[in-house]
Amino acid sequence: NAGVTQTPKFRVLKTGQSMTLLCAQDMNHEYMYWYRQDPGMGLRLIHYSVGEGTTAKGEVPDGYNVSRLKKQNFLLGLESAAPSQTSVYFCASSYVVGTEAFFGQGTRLTVV
Amino acid sequence: QQQVKQSPQSLIVQKGGISIINCAYENTAFDYFPWYQQFPGKGPALLIAIRPDVSEKKEGRFTISFNKSAKQFSLHIMDSQPGDSATYFCAASGSFGNEKLTFGTGTRLTIIP
Numbered sequence: 621n622a623g624v625t626q627t628p629k630f631r632v633l634k635t636g637q638s639m640t641l642l643c644a645q646d647m648n649h650e651y652m653y654w655y656r657q658d659p660g661m662g663l664r665l666i667h668y669s670v671g672e673g674t675t676a677k678g679e680v681p682d683g684y685n686v687s688r689l690k691k692q693n694f695l696l697g698l699e700s701a702a703p704s705q706t707s708v709y710f711c712a713s714s715y716v717v718g719t720e721a722f723f724g725q726g727t728r729l730t731v732v
Numbered sequence: 733q734q735q736v737k738q739s740p741q742s743l744i745v746q747k748g749g750i751s752i753i754n755c756a757y758e759n760t761a762f763d764y765f766p767w768y769q770q771f772p773g774k775g776p777a778l779l780i781a782i783r784p785d786v787s788e789k790k791e792g793r794f795t796i797s798f799n800k801s802a803k804q805f806s807l808h809i810m811d812s813q814p815g816d817s818a819t820y821f822c823a824a825s826g827s828f829g830n831e832k833l834t835f836g837t838g839t840r841l842t843i844i845p
Contacts, residue, residue: 662836712833
């Protein structure tokens with residue numbers, strides 16, 4: 621049982637480049653989330669989804685886009701990477717709101 | 733605007749002592765309050781959670797105390813062990829438009845011998 625899988629695990633981008641982070645879950649969860657973790661700032665919600673085909677903005681959505689075309693996948697896109705987007709990104713999923721959220725292992729992204 | 737405020741930012745406790753981490757929230761629509769534990773290089777994992785219909789929940793050495801009127805909740809770790817050294821996050825979520833799982837800023841806990 622893989623749980624929540626994030627790819628890639630590490631990435632270095634140049635300013636202005638684009639990339640997509642993939643999150644896949646095999647638990648048939650409805651809710652999926654993308655967070656970024658920065659020192660002293662905790663986990664800040666970027667975007668989330670309450671079901672296939674739906675997305676919503678979190679606390680820090682600017683510079684990111686997301687898509688949930690399939691229930692098991694939640695994609696996070698950076699169209700034009702900036703050094704301020706250097707962070708560790710975590711994906712999480714939960715069956716419904718108010719239940720345990722399971723996290724992936726994280727993606728460490730550096731923008732130079 | 734931070735909806736969940738957590739303190740302290742870091743905490744050092746002697747082995748066998750009690751570790752206490754506090755959180756306060758603003759949104760009265762929140763009805764689920766979990767605590768997550770994170771080890772270096774890993775994703776957070778659920779430790780214990782509480783709903784506002786009870787004032788306390790205990791699982792082994794870990795206890796959540798919840799004060800609905802003050803909009804505060806805290807994590808107590810009894811008989812703290814070196815293996816408890818980690819970063820702890822409180823969080824909160826609700827329903828009907830408040831589904832976002834919102835986290836506090838985290839507490840780095842270090843248990844010393």
